[in-house]
Amino acid sequence: MSFTNVLTALAATGGIGDFRPLASLEELAEKHGRPSDSGRGSSEHEWPYWLRYGDVRLEACECRIVHSLQLETWNDTVTIPADRFGEYVALEASTTFRHLESGLLVAGVSWTTITRRPDQFTLEVEAPHATVHFTFVTGGDDEESGKDDALLYGVTAQEFTHWCGQS
Template sequence: MALLDMMAEVGLTGGIGVLRCGASLTDVFAALGPAEDLGGIDEPRHGSHRFCYGDVEFITCRCRLVSTMGISTWHDAPLELPAPGSNTVVAFPSHMTYQQITSALDAIECRWWLDTRVPDTQRTVLTEPSADSWASFTFSTTDGCDGPVLDDPRLYKVNAWDVSHECPAVPVSLPQDG
């Protein structure tokens, strides 16, 4: 799958392949293999937990459903993303632009709009993959902190998050990794 197709999929579905908001950690691990464990971020037992596959970081809630995911694209190194349908991480060129992303969203008829609450140094595109999730594509309008204004803003970060999930009670016997 091409990189722009993967980015458009985030806008349309809130994820890449099985790695999406609302997916169970068990299903993600079954499809992609174990992720790198970045540790807990909440209460010591049964709280939120961070994982990653290459440059895709995701957080599971205490019931081990993916609640957020993010992809940092600001760096000059190749972008490493999980290949849908396999347990491998694939490297892609990291630079994508506003025009490329919005064209990819348009090509799959993914409705998007600009977030007007961002500073002048950014441009943010929002999508609503479902009634329960959102996705955002944040672009830098300048080349570096004090650099010149870009004709076509560069993609800086992609995020998707679940907005309405409420965890059921979690048994004390449940292992930390779900």
């Protein structure tokens, strides 16, 4: 399994295996064990709550439904949950736009490019039940500076359909 394959599947499905927006925290814990870390989203309120399974960070509402998934990709490796209870897989995290673009094209996944700063851009993908953002850093001062070799900095997948009043 390559990290590019994991990211391509995330774009196509909105999740990393069972870890996805609208997943049940109880079902994730039953299948994958307890999170490696967790905490409150705010010191003033009990919810939203965040949980971490390796480098996959989830945010959940009071209904214990995952609202968003984040993946920090700026380290050398990324640790993601495996399909087996309590196990993780470490993958090389260094991914360029060219690598991800290749995977997305092969998978037939389309995207929109969003540029808010000259040294970074984001690919926005509409996956089932979630919007996925892949943010890249170019290191240049103009929009096209090193775009093919831009490094993936972070990934988010967020749902916009569940509403319990707490997220």
